[in-house]
Amino acid sequence: MISAQAWADAQRLWDFQRMGHEPRPCSVGIGLGSHDLGVAETTADLYHRGMMPLVVFTGATSRTTRDRMPRGEAEHYRERAVELGVPATAILVEPRARNTGENITLSRALLEEHGTDTSSVLLVSKPYEERRAYATARKLWPGVEFVSASASMTLPAYVDWIQDARLVVDMLVGSLQRLLIYPAQGFMVTQDVPDGVIRAYERLVASGFTSRLAPRTSARS
Structure with a gap:
């Protein structure tokens, strides 16, 4: 849940x-x-x-x-x-x-x-x-x-489409993490991430939505 x-x-x-x-x-x-x-x-x-x-x-x-x-x-x-x-x-x-x-x-x-x-x-x-x-x-x-x-869809509609809410949230967390750590590794340009978005990401990580996180020292994935 x-x-x-x-x-x-x-x-x-x-x-x-x-x-x-x-x-x-x-x-x-x-x-x-x-x-x-x-x-x-x-x-x-x-x-x-x-x-x-x-x-x-x-x-x-x-x-x-x-x-x-x-x-x-x-x-x-x-x-x-x-x-x-x-x-x-x-x-x-x-x-x-x-x-x-x-x-x-x-x-x-x-x-x-x-x-x-x-x-x-x-x-x-x-x-x-x-x-x-x-x-x-x-x-x-x-x-x-x-x-x-991308497809013009709301988050609830996308979850209904994928039929796996946990996967979607885990993927969201993984994507945001890469925006934070990959610029320093040379994989992407830096994006300005608002504080509110970072706090939301940190709460989701603390709640266990971590299956798609990349190890911070690993190669790109």
Whole structure:
């Protein structure tokens, strides 16, 4: 059972992670791999709205996705996007990335290999990963303009979609922690995190929402 205070704190983290960018046409869209097939659906919708002519889906598997996406996150994303009418010829698949940094660097390498002129990127992620994806991309791919996008959903609606409230809150906590510790490790640019958001994060950690925390001395995950 998640307490009312924990839900309020989770909402605070959720609101902060949303960048509030207005989607606009970009050179390419990159759908960041995860357990959430909704990322592929959001990417397909943006493609049909004319926001990008080319899509990269990036992601291998993780402990969360190895059972539900055995062919790899990027491949399952590709299949879902094709089902939704995105032409297979408009999709590139990057199947090796195992973290957000690799999502960016390996997608960049793939686009360069294909000779794609990339001046702007529409980053499509889970709603609570928008800021992390943006901060990572800004660090690892300078000179490119990034726009963050995700499904337009409330936190309660997203929990209903995922059907695992504990997982969602744990992921929110993990994402916020990385915003705090990864800039010093060179993995992303620094983001100004308000004191109220930090206090909400600390209360959630103290309440045991810790399964997705990264060891502070470990490599990126």
